[in-house]
Amino acid sequence: MSNTFDQDFCPACGTILPLPDGSSMIQCLLCRKIQDISVFHGAQSTVHVDFRSTRDERKESDAGDTVEGTMIQRKCPRCGNDEMAFTTRQLRSADEGQTVFYLCPKCSFQEIENS
Ligand SMILES: [Zn+2]
Ligand SMILES: [Zn+2]
Structure with a gap:
């Protein structure tokens, strides 16, 4: 040109x-x-x-309500799979401790543990 x-x-x-x-x-x-x-x-x-494209990308990653976390060695009590996804979530106030979620990726069995 x-x-x-x-x-x-x-x-x-x-x-x-x-x-x-x-x-x-x-x-x-x-x-x-x-x-x-x-x-x-x-x-x-x-x-x-274009402001919208960047905002949409961020929204998608934040809004994910499916339990996705670190894979740990933990036997699923339902199907015997030896790996479960591990996530923690702070429920209500901080002094009530955090709730630990385990999710089996194979059978979708969910285990909730309060610490
Ligand atoms: Zn002129
Ligand atoms: Zn399972």
Whole structure:
């Protein structure tokens, strides 16, 4: 690409405005109207900002209510599988201790233990 600089058009007469000479003001050669090109370029840069995509990604990882945790060596009392997923959750107040959840990935058996 040889001409990467955005050419602006005069909103009054449609003539291509001359390239800026360092200042943000350009005078149209045809109708002599003075344009502030920083307005054009400021509007262009905000179009590409997308806040929603990052917010959605974070929501997905937080909202996961399925019990997923560290796999530990623990025999499932139902199916005998020797690995269970281990997660802890703080219920109610801190002085009541945390609740430990065990989940068998094989049969979905859930064991809850209060410490
Ligand atoms: Zn003009
Ligand atoms: Zn099991």
